[in-house]
Amino acid sequence: MCPGCPHRGVFYELNRLNAYVTGDIGCYTLGFMPPLNAMDTCVCMGASISNASGIVRVLPPEEQQRVVAVIGDSTFLHTGINSLMEMAWNKAPATVVILDNRITAMTGRQENPASGYSLDGEAAPEVNIPDLCRALGIRHVRTVDPYDLEATKAALSEEMQRPEPSVVITNRPCCLIKGAGRFEKGAVLEVDQGRCTGCKACLRIGCPAIEWKPDPEGKRGKAFIDPHLCTGCTVCQQLCKFNAIGGKK
Ligand SMILES: Cc1ncc(C[n+]2csc(CCOP(=O)(O)OP(=O)(O)O)c2C)c(N)n1
Known part of the structure; x- marks a missing residue:
């Protein structure tokens, strides 16, 4: 992952929480690698949420809440919505983390239906991801700043303890988006x-x-x-x- 990548803190905290992490396709798939070591499955675009729904069915009740699906904003909009609807409908008690970095980073920073721009770069309708999750039947949807480790850990651990499906959305843009990556001048540590x-x-x-x-x-x-x-x-x-x-x- 790049320096300043907003995905990093999420995987660090998921590892510390000992979560069973079902992964998906995007830059964040690198969360499986050391030293983060925080992804247990990766099959294809959109499989994170459906894998999580399936895995909770075969785990003993005390283990079910350890299951966390991670999916990027682009992958979620491409083919995660259907699985989240199923998760809400069949009440799988897992947590879904939507890593909203406002872009399709892995394949070259293309726009997506939640970025506010079409592929041509023209202003376009912007999907409201929290509202979309609620519309699918998820009652617990919250947003967290993934650069704030304490807040990220608290949000993940609270939602993991919930015996019903919930969604945590991270809200920091990809550090490769022009103007979003580097903080104010002199911010270098x-x-x-x-x-x-x-x-x-x-x-x-x-x-x-x-x-x-x-x-x-x-x-x-x-x-x-x-x-x-x-x-x-x-x-x-x-x-x-x-x-x-x-x-x-
Ligand atoms: C079926 C299919 N279509 C397209 C791709 C190409 N692809 C790889 S990752 C990705 C999306 C990544 O974007 P996002 O989920 O937002 O994660 P990010 O890389 O921004 O962290 C796409 C479209 C693919 N792997 N499989």
């Missing part, structure tokens, strides 16, 4: 080498902007942030217990 203890907590999110510098004398190494790659999304900063990551103005 840096590691205070004096404070960094070399605990490697920041490496657990797999951000390509974070490098590991081994110590030349064989002591513990330290993390280093490449200023050319960092977007200032702050996800790594939230993981550092030693306040060693800073620099956001």
Whole structure:
């Protein structure tokens, strides 16, 4: 995943929540890879929600609420709506996360029916994803900022505990959309080498902007942030217990 990718924090938290994650096709499929390790199935476009509906049927009741489907906005609009309707209709007690990054990122940032633009780039009617989910019969629909790890974890864990279907929508645009990726000038983060203890907590999110510098004398190494790659999304900063990551103005 790119530096600043809004999908990263969701997978980090799903891993920590020990969820059974049914995946789908898009940039976020990379959530299966180490160090995020947070995707258990991936079959084809739209299979995440239908897999989740099926898996809850064969799990013992105490395990059913651990099932979470993840699906991108484009994939959801392409072929996830029908499965969500079925999930609502047959009351599968799983959680669906719609990763709304406002674009079809994996195949080259094409517009989609919720982006507000047609494929020609003309202004177009914009599907309201939360309203659509409610119209399909999902009673619990909420939106969360995936750059806020605590809020993301709270939303996921609350919805996973609900014994009925629910939807969590993430609302940060793809960092490759012009103007959306990089935060204000000076937002790039840096590691205070004096404070960094070399605990490697920041490496657990797999951000390509974070490098590991081994110590030349064989002591513990330290993390280093490449200023050319960092977007200032702050996800790594939230993981550092030693306040060693800073620099956001
Ligand atoms: C049946 C089918 N049609 C089209 C594709 C090409 N394709 C791969 S990923 C993708 C959509 C990705 O967009 P989204 O779900 O929004 O996720 P993102 O990459 O933005 O995270 C598409 C259309 C495919 N893999 N299979």
